[in-house]
Amino acid sequence: MKEAKGPLNGVKVLSIGTSIVGPWAATLLGYLGAEVFKVEPPQGEFLRVLYPHQNKLSTAYSSTNLNQKSAGLNTKEEEGMNAMLNLAKEADILIENFRPGVADRIGLGYETLHKSNPNLVFASSSGYGDDGPMKNLAALEPHLQAFSGMSGITGYRGGDGQLIRFTHLDPTGAIFFCGLIMLGLIERERFGHACWVKTSHLANALANMNNKVSEVLLANTQGEPLSSGSSTSAPNHCYLCEDNKYLAVSCDNQDQWSNFCNAVGLNELTEDPRFIKNTDRINNRDELDGIIKEHFIQKPSRWWSLILTKAKVPNSFDLCFDDLQFHQQILENNFLVEVDGEHTGPFYVGGLPWEFSETPPKIDTSIPVPGGDTEKAINEGFENKTTEISQEQSDSPEYPLKNIKVVDTTQGYSGPYLSFMLAEAGAEVVKVEPIGGDWSKELSPQTDKGVSALYQSFNRNKTITQIDLHTDKGQLEFESLIEDADILMEEWTNNSPESKIYDYDALKAKNPALIHFSLSAFGHRGPMKNKPGSDLTIQAMSSYLRTMGDVGEEPIRVGADVVSTCTAAMSFIAILSALYHRIQTGQGQKVNSSMLGTMMAIKTLQWSGFSDPDSWEGNFCKNETDGSNFGQRTKDRSIFATPSPALTEEKFYEMIKEFGMYEEFIKDEDLVKNWWNSFGVGTKASHARPLWDKYLTKMTSEEVLEIFYRYEVWAVEFSNIEELKNHPQVEFLNMFEKHEDGTYLRAPWKTPWGFPKINPVKF
The missing domain is CATH 3.40.50.10540 (Crotonobetainyl-coa:carnitine coa-transferase; domain 1)
Structure with missing residues (x-):
């Protein structure tokens, strides 16, 4: 070792x-x-x-x-x-x-x-x-x-x-x-x-x-909360089963949809004109979810998970920390690690999200x-x-990845977003798609180019080619691409033909400097190593769903596809670290990363807080039971406010007099003792929330913010993506770049080397 x-x-x-x-x-x-x-x-x-x-x-x-x-x-x-x-x-x-x-x-x-x-x-x-x-x-x-x-x-x-x-x-x-x-x-x-x-x-x-x-910028849609649903594909939802447990299920592509219908005994849906294509299913989401809900309530979650797993349809239970501590997939991939110190005692953190x-x-x-x-x-x-x-030393900035050749065989969300970031740093990305193209083209919403906003956004600044890796001709073409590549990206399961043909040891013999990056959903070891995943199913397995909505109610997912984007960002670190090592030594290597490993690492704050706290106080203990948090509601929209160090007790009471809530507030001894913690991220914020809502909903957000600002309270309004497009603060970030093909979101950094010119996907 x-x-x-x-x-x-x-x-x-x-x-x-x-x-x-x-x-x-x-x-x-x-x-x-x-x-x-x-x-x-x-x-x-x-x-x-x-x-x-x-x-x-x-x-x-x-x-x-x-x-x-x-x-x-x-x-x-x-x-x-x-x-x-x-x-x-x-x-x-x-x-x-x-x-x-x-x-x-x-x-x-x-x-x-x-x-x-x-x-x-x-x-x-x-x-x-x-x-x-x-x-x-x-x-x-x-x-x-x-x-x-x-x-x-x-x-x-x-x-x-x-x-x-x-x-x-x-x-x-x-x-x-x-x-x-x-x-x-x-x-x-x-x-x-x-x-x-x-x-x-x-x-x-x-x-x-x-x-x-990108859905707003390229497809002119407006995002909205969808409970556990997704704006990109359907079915993609948590369904209540006979045993009163929810099962997260996703069909991100047409093959998964066909397999789903066949596995659960709803074959007639594949011929129903409302549900033929993904865009049809999105347009008729409520009818589809209604049919599936009625069907799933007839059998327990264990049964549905068994048959969907056999059919290679992404699914997962909504797990908690106690489930994860002893889960075979977590143990075999070391996704939870116990650390210790004499001054703290032992607690858990998320394990390493990569292997080198x-x-x-x-x-x-x-x-x-x-x-x-x-x-x-x-x-x-x-x-x-x-x-x-x-x-x-040089005074001339250069794209960090200038002349670095990347061959990317991934599809969908995480892999293409990762190679997008590599391209933003100057890499030459060749995206190898199967005949017919990347399945993410069929996601919703669609742009005027006839593809999904996600595909159009994530795959710009790449040379895209289609190769059939199951033919001799295709294999020869692919091998000619990777013989001088710096980085190979793939998401092959270890029982796939591709992983056997393009084993790392064989590739290393021909190209010793190659960085071979492999992405999986649930980790490269364990009983789930070959199981497909999705944003929703990984959110469910990593306990994310438990920190939204209300206890006992239908689960809510993070509306953004954060598993996919964060996995890409975590994998970006790994590839660049391997590249740094290669610069020093000339040595390439195999690098593994996973969606579940990423989210388990991100939830380190939760695992450490749950391990053995002195008392059950604070966000990382109470966040699974606190209930829906809408910030502070006003007459027209929600805001979020929290005290700054400049807010004294005297000023606080002057402020709540302006809101009209002083008399009722001082009747609650617990709040009086903990006035500082009565809003924002304070330990008494959830207890005080109904009182704040009672009085702030009589005023507009503009009126409330004006009072908060006068008392040096840190506060912002809840915005939507459409509003941010033209917000003066966002303009200073220089992340939205207009092109004749549409407006694109650039990578989240400001550097002397800037960005390559936008080169849209060719259609």
């Missing part, structure tokens, strides 16, 4: 970020072998006090700061600042996620540090972007869910949009941020240009929803003690003292 040094062995990372986005991006780099120093003020950052606690320390803090050395430095004093500057001088990467201008203000800005370390990749992730009218606003998780439009497409059918009660955009923002950091490192190693790379929480939220945004054949990553199961490496930071710095890079 190879020593677990990771593909980033030798890379030095200085993390001065706070909360989750910066620290967890650093943790992922640490998993991949980088040497990471986390530096925070001696008193610690805010996240340490967030509930739930285990042994009086926040589980969110402990679980998102693994594989790091921890130091507490007072940069207002000479010793602390000197130590920080010395670390920055030695580092390859600096990570910060402050508001724009804060790093400069504390003496740790890009210009200052770049002078002493011209090889430093300086990485920033702000809240709403580094410019624009909202650049200085706080961007807590619910603010971004509300403002980005994600909440607007999540909720009960025909009802208001609602918040995901799990902190989704923070860890996924870290994933997209980490991928951008890797691009900066790759550009430096290949072209000698070390620079400042930027992203934002808002940009990453939009990237989470790329195909939903030559450079295995590793989760250090020893939890860092906050500030435990302060003396080392002051007196020693990084262990690795080498400062060499592969190329001479």
Whole structure:
């Protein structure tokens, strides 16, 4: 067994970020072998006090700061600042996620540090972007869910949009941020240009929803909550069965639809003109779901799952943490890992979402003690003292993946979105589709080009060819493509003919530098390794459905296809890490990633909070039972508000007098004692929500926001994607680019190298 040094062995990372986005991006780099120093003020950052606690320390803090050395430095004093500057001088990467201008203000800005370390990749992730009218606003998780439009497409059918009660955009923002950091490192190693790379929480939220945004931009549709349904395919829903359990079922393509009808005994539906094609089924979704609901209630969920699995139709039970702890698929893929520390005790985190054949990553199961490496930071710095890079320094930016050839055989959502991001960084992508094309062309909604918005968006800037890999001619054509490829992407099951013909060892013999990337739904080992998956079924299995809607009611899914986009972003990190290792050694390798592994890793905050908390307090304990969260309702739309540090108790009571709720509020002793926690993400917010709704619904959102802003409360309105198209803050992100073929969403980063010119899919 190879020593677990990771593909980033030798890379030095200085993390001065706070909360989750910066620290967890650093943790992922640490998993991949980088040497990471986390530096925070001696008193610690805010996240340490967030509930739930285990042994009086926040589980969110402990679980998102693994594989790091921890130091507490007072940069207002000479010793602390000197130590920080010395670390920055030695580092390859600096990570910060402050508001724009804060790093400069504390003496740790890009210009200052770049002078002493011209090889430093300086990485920033702000809240709403580094410019624009909202650049200085706080961007807590619910603010971004509300403002980005994600909440607007999540909720009960025909009802208001609602918040995901799990902190989704923070860890996924870290994933997209980490991928951008890797691009900066790759550009430096290949072209000698070390620079400042930027992203934002808002940009990453939009990237989470790329195909939903594309439905608005390219197909002129407006998103809406669909309960557990999907805007792209049908049937795609959670159905109640005879045993009073819901089963998540998806038919993403025509083969799955035919197999579904045959397996469940509804063959007549394949001839019904209402349901012939996917677009027909979407247009007649209610009738179709009604038929299936009546059918599924007649037998237990176990029966339906058995026959659908045999028919290769994606399905999954709605699982909880207790189910997952002992689930064979989770155990065989190590998707839950127990970490431990004397100061915390043991708890679970999501396991590694990738496998590398030559450079295995590793989760250090020893939890860092906050500030435990302060003396080392002051007196020693990084262990690795080498400062060499592969190329001479240059002032000229280049696309990081310029002249990198990618052969992509994947279809649908995750794989094409991954190769889309590679193309956005300058890679030459050849997409190999089967005869007849990628099945995602038939998804809904359709554009005026006669294909789905998803296909048109995800497959631009690629050379697309159709090859029959089951013929001798097709195999010869394919082999000529991959003989000089840098990266091969596939999603073949290990019992497929393709996986046997194009085994990695055989490919390596002909192309030793090849990075062979394999994507699966449920992981590359275990009883479900060859089972097809979907966004809905992975959301169900990873407990996502439990953090929306109400206990005992029909499940709700995240309206955006977050499993697919986040899997692509997590896989992006893996491919770039393998490429970095190849630059250093010339060695290629096999890299595996999965949809379930990605979502299990993202839910680290949940698993750590559930493990053994001191009390059942805080979002990561209560989010499965708190009920639907619509923010604060007003007369015309919902908003989300949370107190800023400037809100004093005196100002709070002045504010609620303006809302007219003071007299009723002070009658509740529990709320009076916990006034700070009575709204936003506070521990008493759900208890106080009916009271806020009673009074705020008498006012318009504009009136409510005006009062909140005067009292320095952080608040935003719930937006929809259509409204964001022309919002001034989104314009500053430069993510929407108009082309004669339509408006496209670009990748979520701002860099000196920019983007390649849009090259639409040829029809």
